[in-house]
Amino acid sequence: MTTATLNRPMGNSLTAGKLPRGSAWVMLGGSWVVFGAIFAILAASGATKDFNIVGAIFFGTVLFDIVIFCTSLLIEGSRKAKDRLVTSLVATAFIIALLPLVSLMWTVIVSGLARFDIQFFSESMRNVIGAGGGALHAIVGTLLVTLMAAVISVPIGLLTSIYLVEYGRGMLARGITFFVDVMTGIPSIVAGLFAYALFALFFGPGIRSGFMGSVALSVLMIPVVVRSSEEILRLVPNELREASYALGVPKWLTVLKIVLPTSLAGLTTGIMLSIARVIGETAPLLIVAGFTTSMNYDLFADRMMTLPVFVYTQYTQAAGLHAQESIDRAWTGAFALIIIVMLLNLIARIIAKAFAPKYGR
Numbered sequence: 001m002t003t004a005t006l007n008r009p010m011g012n013s014l015t016a017g018k019l020p021r022g023s024a025w026v027m028l029g030g031s032w033v034v035f036g037a038i039f040a041i042l043a044a045s046g047a048t049k050d051f052n053i054v055g056a057i058f059f060g061t062v063l064f065d066i067v068i069f070c071t072s073l074l075i076e077g078s079r080k081a082k083d084r085l086v087t088s089l090v091a092t093a094f095i096i097a098l099l100p101l102v103s104l105m106w107t108v109i110v111s112g113l114a115r116f117d118i119q120f121f122s123e124s125m126r127n128v129i130g131a132g133g134g135a136l137h138a139i140v141g142t143l144l145v146t147l148m149a150a151v152i153s154v155p156i157g158l159l160t161s162i163y164l165v166e167y168g169r170g171m172l173a174r175g176i177t178f179f180v181d182v183m184t185g186i187p188s189i190v191a192g193l194f195a196y197a198l199f200a201l202f203f204g205p206g207i208r209s210g211f212m213g214s215v216a217l218s219v220l221m222i223p224v225v226v227r228s229s230e231e232i233l234r235l236v237p238n239e240l241r242e243a244s245y246a247l248g249v250p251k252w253l254t255v256l257k258i259v260l261p262t263s264l265a266g267l268t269t270g271i272m273l274s275i276a277r278v279i280g281e282t283a284p285l286l287i288v289a290g291f292t293t294s295m296n297y298d299l300f301a302d303r304m305m306t307l308p309v310f311v312y313t314q315y316t317q318a319a320g321l322h323a324q325e326s327i328d329r330a331w332t333g334a335f336a337l338i339i340i341v342m343l344l345n346l347i348a349r350i351i352a353k354a355f356a357p358k359y360g361r
Helices: 003-007 010-015 023-045 053-075 078-115 118-122 136-167 170-184 188-203 210-234 238-246 251-262 264-278 283-288 307-316 320-355
Strands: none
Touching (some): 136 170, 136 307, 188 283, 210 264, 210 283, 238 251, 307 320
16 A cells, blocks of 8 residues: 555545435436426427326436446446445336326326416306306315314224223223224215215205215214324333323323323324325215305205315216316316315324424433
């Protein structure tokens, strides 16, 4: 070893023969841009009907695998190149799994922008036949019905999960677990028929209301809340409970002051997932809540329109001279429903982060 080698800075020897940090992301983005431009040219020339975002992402990701392997082979050597190739293939598998979601989101956004205007969110469909109108009555109905379903489901689901984790023993706990598993697999149409049959016994066969829709959605929502809350509560360390018992704190107060605050972030996420599970249901609401073109703020009186039913009715009514207007409203209604779900998940993450336990070093 020469004196020049010993005097060479260590940083240079460590960074020599390595790709810069973030180069993989640059290559991935560049590969997507390349195939995005190719598919855009094909769409502009008429070779393809529309811009194919799925094809651009897929072929761009494959190009990224080739580029990063060849680049790493030239700069870092064969061993590191193989490591980067395997890592990129894992990322490719993940991206391929996301392609259906990307395709769905792209289609809904592109098609939904046609009526994504102030009129759509400020007017109802009352006395509207052709162009114009909006989905304000459906948006309000969706929020009211889902909120009431959460008011019914969350207390029942949380108390059930607390019982199963903290108190449940023997045949009763096993029976509850069994029926929760059965309810998880119930088709949504069955929940709607259950709610309709229940209220028809007391108010007659012609009854329709938003509250009936909330009851139907709560049947679907309760098992999701129970399962997610149960798993989160089981993650709370037993040492926290034992420390509380050692100080003489009763069990109910330990659950209230120790267990629930510790698991609040996970419980909030589980509740929001259950809301996202039921907010897009169409079949039960079509049976028990019905559909209307007018505003209705009363959950307990008359029919109430919701966004999933609005999308369904607009699409099924797409015929004649005003077919395209109905289809545009249907796509925008689906876009609005996705936005509501995304906002709910964003709120859940903010709440979870705000109330998550803060651990010191």
